[in-house]
Amino acid sequence: MRLAYSTWPEITAFLADSKTVIIPIGSNEQHGPMGLLGTDWMCPEIIANAAEKVASETGAAMMLAPTFNIGMAQHHLGFAGTISLRPSTFMAAIEDWVLSLARHGFDHIYFLNGHGGNIATIEAAFSQIYSHYSYNNKTCPLTLKLKNWWDLPGVATLCHTMFPVGHGSHATPSEIAVTYAAYPDQVRHVELTPKIPPTGPILDALDYRARFPDGRIGADSSLATIALGQQIIDTAVHGLLADIKEFSATVKPA
Amino acid sequence: MRLAYSTWPEITAFLADSKTVIIPIGSNEQHGPMGLLGTDWMCPEIIANAAEKVASETGAAMMLAPTFNIGMAQHHLGFAGTISLRPSTFMAAIEDWVLSLARHGFDHIYFLNGHGGNIATIEAAFSQIYSHYSYNNKTCPLTLKLKNWWDLPGVATLCHTMFPVGHGSHATPSEIAVTYAAYPDQVRHVELTPKIPPTGPILDALDYRARFPDGRIGADSSLATIALGQQIIDTAVHGLLADIKEFSATVKPA
Amino acid sequence: MRLAYSTWPEITAFLADSKTVIIPIGSNEQHGPMGLLGTDWMCPEIIANAAEKVASETGAAMMLAPTFNIGMAQHHLGFAGTISLRPSTFMAAIEDWVLSLARHGFDHIYFLNGHGGNIATIEAAFSQIYSHYSYNNKTCPLTLKLKNWWDLPGVATLCHTMFPVGHGSHATPSEIAVTYAAYPDQVRHVELTPKIPPTGPILDALDYRARFPDGRIGADSSLATIALGQQIIDTAVHGLLADIKEFSATVKPA
Amino acid sequence: MRLAYSTWPEITAFLADSKTVIIPIGSNEQHGPMGLLGTDWMCPEIIANAAEKVASETGAAMMLAPTFNIGMAQHHLGFAGTISLRPSTFMAAIEDWVLSLARHGFDHIYFLNGHGGNIATIEAAFSQIYSHYSYNNKTCPLTLKLKNWWDLPGVATLCHTMFPVGHGSHATPSEIAVTYAAYPDQVRHVELTPKIPPTGPILDALDYRARFPDGRIGADSSLATIALGQQIIDTAVHGLLADIKEFSATVKPA
Amino acid sequence: MRLAYSTWPEITAFLADSKTVIIPIGSNEQHGPMGLLGTDWMCPEIIANAAEKVASETGAAMMLAPTFNIGMAQHHLGFAGTISLRPSTFMAAIEDWVLSLARHGFDHIYFLNGHGGNIATIEAAFSQIYSHYSYNNKTCPLTLKLKNWWDLPGVATLCHTMFPVGHGSHATPSEIAVTYAAYPDQVRHVELTPKIPPTGPILDALDYRARFPDGRIGADSSLATIALGQQIIDTAVHGLLADIKEFSATVKPA
Amino acid sequence: MRLAYSTWPEITAFLADSKTVIIPIGSNEQHGPMGLLGTDWMCPEIIANAAEKVASETGAAMMLAPTFNIGMAQHHLGFAGTISLRPSTFMAAIEDWVLSLARHGFDHIYFLNGHGGNIATIEAAFSQIYSHYSYNNKTCPLTLKLKNWWDLPGVATLCHTMFPVGHGSHATPSEIAVTYAAYPDQVRHVELTPKIPPTGPILDALDYRARFPDGRIGADSSLATIALGQQIIDTAVHGLLADIKEFSATVKPA
């Protein structure tokens, strides 16, 4: 069940059975000469949408929130098209999303993440949210979880089998393959030089551009294909459904 | 040209010719028993996407940013599924979007808005952005514009002709028609009681729910049809293209 | 009853009968070569003070708070004497005023505004205040209202009759006339060139100064006279008293 | 020269000769059964207005900003009519006032303060303003000064001579006398019990109200008279003019 | 009892008998050519540690928190090694320390301060903390106190007897003597020119450096000796123990 | 060279040769019945102090800042003695430390961390700092690094060899051993039940206390001994010196 494509009475009805909601979260940032700027929010959205379809077909409704499409990508601002939130803004926005959903009774909130650069700030935001309860000695109804799609059961193994060389860590063939599978009309054919670009630390935007001139980090994006992307999506969907099932079943101790 | 579906070198190339970017912005909030929670961000996205297609077919590329899908909807929080940003968070996020796009050279930034409750905060955010320049006696390269889709040339007249009675101001047949036209599988058939609900002031969430029990304000949502929605979209697309053309041509005085 | 000119036991006594308070709010900003920098906070103060006198003479006490004299005027910072709050500061200050008054039991808080540039930020501040209640599912005792003095019953019609040409939108003859009527020793006689200056959009401070070299927007300030100002005040006073009466009588639904 | 009662070209002209501006700053808070809620902002306003008149008569123009009438009075919130800014808000507002005035070229900014509870926060605000320059190794053009009116040359000695017993520290006969002298129609006659109330520490609002039931701290407000108030004003005016003259002459080392 | 060197069950046990906690607070900033950068946090730490030893030997346990070692020192940033918090950050951090300790039941929180530049901001922070209660009409369990070590009973008199000339106000022989007594291996021998440096106002960092070229204000640091420092410590320890005893005994009115 | 135990001219001299500074950073939080509340800030301080001694003996001076002793520990607030900063405060404070040190010319800033709960927020703070440069297209002189002491070369291997069973993740025998080695008078002998406590996720404070009743997570703290602690320190010191050497040598690309 996709929240944005529902009416409020439908959400109210859903809440009688389940308090779990999934939020695809990513970033809109450069992904080299072959990857779409939306790659990092598209991947979790694609996987979550596919999982939602499976879930609804099997009668086990899963609630899917709208996509949180802009994250923390300050280091990519040297490349045109990147849109970033400062960490402080990102944290405030995550808090408002969570508190809005909690207002309605959702108490298991699962962020399916598509951008490594988001991880630290999302976790800091969780701590900020918990702080309201922790400083005030109040019971917190919320269980918050962050999961990167590439950490879903089975996905990393698959990707490394597919791309034993040149997977890298930014503009990877696996993430680009996922978007190509979902948007076949968006496949790009670009000569990459070098095939496998350098790796290195991530600091500020100008430093990043100097180290990684075309935006990629250690990744040969040209290995991405529609077929491989579909395989990754299929594996991720199964992993996600299993992970949500387990997550929904967790209960906080009294 | 849709930013998220482009690569960074493609954005760089676009910027050689134009510095204008369009951001669909809305809200995810209850729209009564017949309207989708996503109505307010879907409407500007639908219209902007359609306009982008027309533009690209005519060779006059228009840059369309990802959709800003969560806005200021504190008054709707009494209804399940609503997700809101506090005004302070919303302002910070708008500022970060604008400063990111400005970093790349975009200097005409046009927000196509789908939610009346966003207007005040977006304008306050614009002033906050301008303040950095105004307090410091610095030249500001930016021209920011907010336009509600229902204020595009021709749209209001059309909607009032279509719905002379029962248009109302929230969960209106016109906005719901737009979403039905775009997502025909999402049409809802619900008995509305009363057909035309009350109107009144908008304060906090519990007050809102008490005044407007099913969420609608003065609107008979059941008047919405796919065909009427398509007419509205067509008119809005023409209005948007004209408005952007005029906006892009504005030059700040030296 | 003027709050600042009362003692706290007198306020306590007042609260036994009424929970309504009026706050004149404006801005301190350039008003062209003939208008006082204080015009925008003086106008609501002048009108509210006059109304308070009438009210107290008729035994229907009205509580008048001190004047909130600095607002959001970033666009006027290119002209000497302008003092502005950033929107974020303005919102925080409005919130603190409201929460202070609410602490004592005032629950109908009416801002009589004198500056168009304040409107968006004041409304955003109202939403920020309501948010505390809306996110937390708590009953909000407050009813907040913003009213521009020129929107009081009868005022706009009168002003347009007085100044069919050259009323404009900044440093208008009507607002300047109000201050001249209240402070006859402050009348300025200045040759304005051109009589009627240009109109245009409002962006940042340097842009504003380039578009509107003497600060006026479309307004022939020289049409202002003491006599006309007094007429406007008289009309506004009646409008204000009626509007407050209606406002005080509003009750939130249970 | 009163800034709010001037036009912008007049301020520009003033700035050719002087860069000093005086801001009366106070608080709107309970002052016991005999003192006006506005006492703390009225006192510096009364003294500064009187000084400004003297200055302009002697041809030595002094620039007087509008009054900053709400300060930090959280401890008085237990008494009706008190309006307070939180310290964080107060600091932001002071910063915006200062940066606005600095934008026009004022570089000697003098706050004439009427409320002891403001002192710490105003000084913290000054440090916050200086920080922008200090962290960034930039030359700061500003010289900021805080002066309590009771610390002006001659004032404290006079007050203690007038009120050797029962001066106290809140709702003092000296501050109330100043307001009575300026607003003779506002004199209150109230039986105070006890004549001289207790003293003690200042913490939060409920603690304050429990310690100081009628709001006064160690002060016999009933000693205030119009005649004594006028004497205090006269002394303060001379002190202020001397202090400003000295302040205006200070130059920062190169 | 030193909090950081205790286990949580030991703290729980302590709280059965006492709710008072002492926080040494200072700054890390230049102290001229002879004073250590840590002088201002070392002094209160040294005194509090010594007092804690005396207390524990006499069976009257005193709870000593870790040292808050970075304060508000923007004016010293022109000299290498200074680390400062902006006032807004400093306030937030003080609030978090206080709310953490209050969470466990500490309700008498005593800051032993070693830096004059901290005073205003710490007091503003106290008001910010109290505000949460004061705006909301809630009983505040906290009693907060700020005490500078040089204001402890007996200390100022002793220091002025020791250093009748050249005590000054920054890098004073008394504070440097305290650190020399505690860290005899840190004594510096430096030729100071002039022996007694100028005094003056404190503004921003570059202004400070221009006025006070070696960082000292009116202080002949070379008068500091280990023996004198030990005398000061001994006096301060007695003063602190007495002051805490009195403080712990204070009770808020019901 | 310990910054706090230096004078400013000594720091200036140091900066002629090196721009690297090490900041021990940790937390003050419960560590079960046997661990000190200060464990997490003591460990990096102990290791860094020891390394600094080695460095200074070998003539290769290393600059050691004061210890940042309070971190993000909201989840431990259910246990007495824990002091935590909210993530937003922690970020602001880290930023102020960094900007202060950068002001003096330090451009390689190395945080030696002792608390897992700090990691996300410190990394978010780094991104916040870099953002100032990245949004504004400015060259950032800073290289920031976070290193947990247990990730120093050789340390993890050693600890797992020492404690193959019962190492756990909070109140671990390795961290407690380090503090026991440094403070032998602080060894605690407590019967732990069970020897090895449960593991689980970390959410808010009350949830934490319910899951981990004595505060430990999977750790048999009673395995800690002074001798083992000294071995860990020795290994960590070597690892730290090597890591700093490498870090200091890194150069940002032009």
Ligand code: NI
């Ligand atoms: Ni990616």
Ligand code: NI
């Ligand atoms: Ni809508």
Ligand code: NI
């Ligand atoms: Ni005006």
Ligand code: NI
């Ligand atoms: Ni007073």
Ligand code: NI
């Ligand atoms: Ni000192």
Ligand code: NI
């Ligand atoms: Ni630990």
